[in-house]
Amino acid sequence: MRGDAKSMTVLSPRSAAEAVKAYAKSPAALPFAGGTDVMVGWNMGQLNGRAVLDLSRVAEWKKITVVSDGVDLGSLVTHAQIQAHPVLKKRFPLLTAACATVGAAQIQNRGTIGGNIANASPAGDTFPALAVYEATVRAVGPKGRRGVPLVEIFAGVKKTTLKPGELIEAIFLPFPDKTPTxxxxxxxxxxxxxxxxxxxxxxxxxxxxxxxxxxxxxxxxxxxxxxxxxxxxxxxxxxxxxxxxxxxxxxxxxxxxxxxxxxxxxxxxxxxxxxxxxxxxxxxxxxx
Ligand SMILES: Cc1cc2nc3c(=O)[nH]c(=O)nc-3n(C[C@H](O)[C@H](O)[C@H](O)COP(=O)(O)OP(=O)(O)OC[C@H]3O[C@@H](n4cnc5c(N)ncnc54)[C@H](O)[C@@H]3O)c2cc1C
CATH class of the missing domain: 3.30.390.50 (CO dehydrogenase flavoprotein, C-terminal domain)
Incomplete structure (x- = not known):
């Protein structure tokens, strides 16, 4: 059975605060970032009757911010944005190389770093680079924020350690103390x-x-x-x-x-x- 839009409820928060609030109220809703993974299930009718938390209007999570000790990637930053960013290209070239191998141009333009992580596929292509750069995933939920080392966000195939009501807000990449040889x-x-x-x-x-x-x-x-x-x-x-x-x-x-x-x-x-x-x-x- 194909996806049936009429059977679904779409929650459309307009800010990060609204997204956290809406998810806390409807914890069974499925977060939807770029949709490149979610739409596979949609095609098979797996989303029929479900609520979807559309994150596309959460502008705060679409930014790449360079700070003194690293780079903060909003969870909705796409694989294409990562590849094009000059500081990421220079300081985190393994991540930009990884993003360039995700699917093809269409997927890289829509697929997000937060969606890649939350999807928790064993084959997620950004994960080895994020692991060696010792990235931290920042989760936000009704009880506030917490940082989780990238390798600890995964609990198994397609399973994460995100708690009920938590969304991925950002991924922090610390600058290495010394430039790698x-x-x-x-x-x-x-x-x-x-x-x-x-x-x-x-x-x-x-x-x-x-x-x-x-x-x-x-x-x-x-x-x-x-x-x-x-x-x-x-x-x-x-x-x-x-x-x-x-x-x-x-x-x-x-x-x-x-x-x-x-x-x-x-x-x-x-x-x-x-x-x-x-x-x-x-x-x-x-x-x-
Ligand atoms: C044709 C095709 C080729 C692909 N090739 C590759 C590949 O080569 N390498 C690779 O690694 N992946 C690949 N993928 C998988 C996918 O494109 C990536 O994992 C992508 O980064 C997912 O991001 P998204 O924004 O589209 O996620 P979505 O589909 O929107 O979401 C994915 C999952 O994450 C959850 N989610 C999304 N955002 C958040 C958030 N902020 N907080 C909490 N949960 C969230 C969703 O509920 C869902 O469970 C491919 C997919 C397709 C369809």
């Missing part, structure tokens, strides 16, 4: 566009004194129910020299932090092999 983003899908990731990677490295690695931040998506930072690999690499022996040993630790599955898009074996190759190429400086 190297960073890379890589998505592997069936095609260059309109492909859901088989695996998706973001990595940052900081070289220290004496040729050893000071810090590595590494994350994969599509390799577990939620995005994963590679804590075991990161710990192993800290203070070591990068050479064939240490890089091979680091790649062997990958399964400490990820547990991919066989599904319609790929197999566990393929995902692991490709992800190991990506990780090793990144550590060798071969991934641009």
């Amino acid at each position: 190297r960073g890379a983003f890589r998505k592997v899908g069936t095609r260059a566009a309109q492909a859901i990731s088989k695996t998706v990677f973001a990595g940052l490295l900081w070289n220290g004194k004496g040729g050893v690695l000071e810090e590595a931040r590494l994350a994969f998506g599509s390799m577990a129910p939620t995005v994963r930072r590679l804590h075991a690999v990161e710990r192993f690499l800290r203070g070591r020299r990068l050479n064939d022996v240490s890089i091979t040993a680091a790649a062997e630790l990958l399964t400490n932090d990820v547990s991919p599955i066989d599904d319609i898009r790929s197999t566990r074996e393929y995902r692991l092999r490709v992800s190991r190759n990506i990780l090793m190429a990144f550590l060798k400086g071969e991934l641009k």
